[in-house]
Amino acid sequence: MARDFSWIRPEPWGIHVVPADCWIDPSRPVDRALVTHGHADHARGGHGSTFATPETLAIMKLRYATEAGAVPVPYGERIALPGGVAATWIPAGHVLGSAQILLEHAGERIVVTGDFKRRPDPTCPPFEVTPCDVLITEATFGLPVFRHPPVEQEIAKLLSALAANPERCVLVGAYALGKAQRLIAELRRAGHRDTIWLHGAMERMCRLYEDWGIDLGPLRLVSEAGKGELAGAIIVAPPSALNDRWSRRLPDPITAMASGWMQVRQRARQRMVELPLVISDHADWNELTQTVVEVNPAETWITHGREEAMLRWCQLNQRKARALALVGYEDEDD
Amino acid sequence: MEEFAALLDALVYTRSRNAKLKLLADYLRSTPDPDRGWALAALTDGLDFPAVKSSTIRNLLMERIDPVLWTLSREYVGDSAETASLLWPEPTEAPSPPTVAEAVDALSRMTRATVMAELPRLLDRLDGNGRYALLKLATGAMRIGISARLAKTAFAQAFDVSVEDVEEHWHGQAPPYTALFDWAAHGAEPPNADDIPLFRPFMLAHGLEDTQVDLADYAAEWKWDGIRVQVVRAGGATRVYSRSGDDISATFPEIAEALHIDAVLDGELLVRGAHQGGEEGGAASFNALQQRLGRKTVSKKMREEYPAFVRLYDALIVEGKDLRPRPWSERRMALEALVPQLDPARFDLSAVIAAADFAELSAIRERARDDAIEGVMLKRRDSPYVAGRRTGLWYKWKRDPLLVDCVLMYAQRGSGKRSSFYSDYTFGCWDGDPDEGADLLPVGKAYFGFTDEELKWLDRYVRNHTVNRFGPVRETDRSLVFEVAFDSVHVSKRHKSGVAMRFPRISRIRTDKPAHEADRMDTLRKLIRD
Ligand SMILES: [Zn+2]
Ligand SMILES: [Zn+2]
Numbered sequence: 001m002a003r004d005f006s007w008i009r010p011e012p013w014g015i016h017v018v019p020a021d022c023w024i025d026p027s028r029p030v031d032r033a034l035v036t037h038g039h040a041d042h043a044r045g046g047h048g049s050t051f052a053t054p055e056t057l058a059i060m061k062l063r064y065a066t067e068a069g070a071v072p073v074p075y076g077e078r079i080a081l082p083g084g085v086a087a088t089w090i091p092a093g094h095v096l097g098s099a100q101i102l103l104e105h106a107g108e109r110i111v112v113t114g115d116f117k118r119r120p121d122p123t124c125p126p127f128e129v130t131p132c133d134v135l136i137t138e139a140t141f142g143l144p145v146f147r148h149p150p151v152e153q154e155i156a157k158l159l160s161a162l163a164a165n166p167e168r169c170v171l172v173g174a175y176a177l178g179k180a181q182r183l184i185a186e187l188r189r190a191g192h193r194d195t196i197w198l199h200g201a202m203e204r205m206c207r208l209y210e211d212w213g214i215d216l217g218p219l220r221l222v223s224e225a226g227k228g229e230l231a232g233a234i235i236v237a238p239p240s241a242l243n244d245r246w247s248r249r250l251p252d253p254i255t256a257m258a259s260g261w262m263q264v265r266q267r268a269r270q271r272m273v274e275l276p277l278v279i280s281d282h283a284d285w286n287e288l289t290q291t292v293v294e295v296n297p298a299e300t301w302i303t304h305g306r307e308e309a310m311l312r313w314c315q316l317n318q319r320k321a322r323a324l325a326l327v328g329y330e331d332e333d334d
Numbered sequence: 335m336e337e338f339a340a341l342l343d344a345l346v347y348t349r350s351r352n353a354k355l356k357l358l359a360d361y362l363r364s365t366p367d368p369d370r371g372w373a374l375a376a377l378t379d380g381l382d383f384p385a386v387k388s389s390t391i392r393n394l395l396m397e398r399i400d401p402v403l404w405t406l407s408r409e410y411v412g413d414s415a416e417t418a419s420l421l422w423p424e425p426t427e428a429p430s431p432p433t434v435a436e437a438v439d440a441l442s443r444m445t446r447a448t449v450m451a452e453l454p455r456l457l458d459r460l461d462g463n464g465r466y467a468l469l470k471l472a473t474g475a476m477r478i479g480i481s482a483r484l485a486k487t488a489f490a491q492a493f494d495v496s497v498e499d500v501e502e503h504w505h506g507q508a509p510p511y512t513a514l515f516d517w518a519a520h521g522a523e524p525p526n527a528d529d530i531p532l533f534r535p536f537m538l539a540h541g542l543e544d545t546q547v548d549l550a551d552y553a554a555e556w557k558w559d560g561i562r563v564q565v566v567r568a569g570g571a572t573r574v575y576s577r578s579g580d581d582i583s584a585t586f587p588e589i590a591e592a593l594h595i596d597a598v599l600d601g602e603l604l605v606r607g608a609h610q611g612g613e614e615g616g617a618a619s620f621n622a623l624q625q626r627l628g629r630k631t632v633s634k635k636m637r638e639e640y641p642a643f644v645r646l647y648d649a650l651i652v653e654g655k656d657l658r659p660r661p662w663s664e665r666r667m668a669l670e671a672l673v674p675q676l677d678p679a680r681f682d683l684s685a686v687i688a689a690a691d692f693a694e695l696s697a698i699r700e701r702a703r704d705d706a707i708e709g710v711m712l713k714r715r716d717s718p719y720v721a722g723r724r725t726g727l728w729y730k731w732k733r734d735p736l737l738v739d740c741v742l743m744y745a746q747r748g749s750g751k752r753s754s755f756y757s758d759y760t761f762g763c764w765d766g767d768p769d770e771g772a773d774l775l776p777v778g779k780a781y782f783g784f785t786d787e788e789l790k791w792l793d794r795y796v797r798n799h800t801v802n803r804f805g806p807v808r809e810t811d812r813s814l815v816f817e818v819a820f821d822s823v824h825v826s827k828r829h830k831s832g833v834a835m836r837f838p839r840i841s842r843i844r845t846d847k848p849a850h851e852a853d854r855m856d857t858l859r860k861l862i863r864d
Contacts, residue, residue, distance in 0.1 A: 144421055147420065266412050
């Protein structure tokens with residue numbers, strides 16, 4: 001009998017685990033939500049109960065100030081859900097607390113990757129390849145033009161721009177959850193010991209990372225900077241602040257942005273970026289296709305991103321695949 | 335090639351003109367010959383490799399990647415060269431990039447038969463940025479906002495020479511411009527150009543503003559509303575150059591064909607037409623001339639419908655004699671002696687205005703309603719012909735501009751010091767009675783804000799009145815009135831409003847005027863002179 005995996009049903013507003021009546025990363029309030037990670041397009045408030053890693057729940061608490069119904073599930077712990085479904089949260093390597101969710105039912109295994117990457121990241125445990133029958137994967141950077149360079153190369157680019165312009169500062173736009181902290185941690189790993197200055201919107205999330213044991217070194221707020229203190233410094237701000245009035249207070253900033261989209265010149269120019277840093281928290285084309293090969297599922301379902309090219313690749317490689325028309329996922333500024 | 339690739343990337347991401355100049359100047363100073371010359375030629379579209387086309391890149395990639403994946407990638411990236419540079423397999427060993435000169439040499443040897451085998455060999459020696467630079471260089475489609483003028487200015491800055499000298503010596507030189515670099519960087523004699531129809535930089539005028547001059551010292555002549563050109567004949571060849579030094583001979587072949595005396599002449603290119611310039615015998619308005627501009631080739635029909643001629647202002651060189659150091663009055667005599675020897679269909683003399691004094695000149699200027707007249711020029715009778723703008727020698731005294739009140743529709747960030755302010759504006763006039771539901775039609779675009787206070791005020795206004803955002807553009811709630819000055823207005827099929835202003839500029843912010851009282855399209859249409 002051909003398997004149809006009908007116990008899991010993608011709907012436009014989330015993936016429905018039918019026997020357990022749970023939803024994965026739903027974009028509307030539900031009774032029971034299984035959340036992969038804390039980014040706003042995956043984790044929303046208002047659910048009856050929310051199953052996620054303790055780190056993700058802490059992030060959600062910070063963002064939505066709600067704790068009701070939080071069910072922490074540490075990485076690797078297999079929990080029983082109603083209807084004979086078991087669920088396990090497995091590291092996805094995307095941001096602090098990010099997980100793939102393995103669902104088991106009636107002898108079938110389905111993995112929902114959420115967002116993921118395969119590169120090492122000092123702020124979260126690495127992606128684990130998990131064999132399964134259906135791999136439900138993202139494809140944010142699912143085009144063969146996306147080949148993210150080694151992060152060390154991009155960090156070196158940032159530090160040399162800083163060294164070459166001692167009178168100026170480098171203002172880096174980075175997504176407030178994940179990218180900002182990874183960038184700071186990578187700068188520390190590269191030996192940069194100076195104070196890194198934060199836009200106000202970055203502060204609480206950085207503190208949260210520190211509470212979870214990730215050392216980010218000396219951090220201060222731009223609003224507390226004395227005259228002249230910002231020259232020769234790195235400032236981290238959300239991408240929306242780059243060309244905002246807020247940035248006018250800075251000493252002749254070099255506008256940088258840390259994002260996988262920076263690989264395409266036109267995208268960087270649209271953002272008025274002078275120093276594009278190709279640093280992504282998502283899998284690039286090679287990582288996506290390599291993951292499908294390694295996991296080797298019977299079927300590959302694609303949640304969001306550039307699914308057309310991934311579908312084509314699966315077709316060329318005789319792999320069964322389909323695109324799910326999920327709504328509400330965005331191209332994060334990753 | 336790495337340095338050139340790095341320069342290209344830096345230029346792509348740099349917005350300010352000054353920063354671009356500095357990047358270019360640094361590159362020109364620090365890069366050896368002949369690489370810097372080839373790079374300069376590449377940046378100013380001076381290179382052509384017939385064997386390498388945009389389709390070559392596509393065909394090359396089709397041999398290596400699934401066509402569907404190529405198309406999806408190309409559509410997303412938006413540029414074939416960049417897409418190919420990103421898709422090309424990374425070299426397996428450390429890249430050994432060619433120099434720019436090596437790349438140019440290899441590219442110029444390629445034929446359509448060999449390109450598919452030879453180009454990959456170059457690409458395999460480069461990293462991603464290098465591949466991008468190579469493919470841009472090979473296809474000649476840089477599009478990174480480096481005009482010839484910007485490149486020359488950077489060259490002048492790099493070697494501390496005057497940009498006018500660069501203009502003069504640049505012409506007639508071929509890439510990699512070794513003689514030019516020898517002159518500027520190593521103090522050699524400038525390249526010899528007696529037998530080449532070279533462009534000589536124009537002498538320019540300051541606005542008269544409130545100055546009054548004594549007509550005993552200054553001659554007055556009409557300023558015609560065409561395009562300023564220089565016609566040069568030397569070594570048996572004739573060229574027509576635009577004000578920026580671009581060779582536009584192919585656009586106006588009847589002019590190039592008509593000069594048979596070795597000379598360098600300065601004048602206004604005009605088109606004969608129904609809007610006669612009165613007694614002088616017929617110049618059409620600028621709009622008629624516009625039909626002829628920007629064409630690489632020109633049909634017989636075009637030549638007959640819009641015949642071009644040059645109204646001469648000045649003679650720089652006549653039969654080998656350089657008159658530039660001589661006073662204007664002497665050059666004028668030489669010019670008057672020359673014109674009768676020229677083809678009257680193609681050349682005439684811009685008349686000197688006979689006025690006893692400044693008051694009379696002012697009155698003559700007021701009465702001038704000829705469409706081909708843009709204003710009056712005042713030239714010091716003893717002025718030599720010097721490149722650029724020199725205080726006190728030449729003045730232009732334009733006719734009073736026309737004014738309309740327009741409503742701000744869209745705003746965009748400016749450039750340079752205006753780059754963090756919404757300071758570029760699109761404005762419109764009402765297409766009927768706004769109280770009857772008429773809409774605004776955009777009629778022009780200009781920037782405004784010369785003081786920090788104005789910039790800030792306008793920026794705040796735009797932010798507080800934004801109703802829509804399209805990428806970098808904000809649409810406002812159409813509440814602010816600008817007084818817009820312009821030189822003339824013309825019928826235009828390219829604009830939705832059907833009219834185009836020439837030289838629009840915002841002269842005042844009319845906070846005192848409600849938007850619905852701004853001018854209507856009718857007002858603007860009545861001012862059309864075609
Ligand atoms: Zn995410
Ligand atoms: Zn996502």
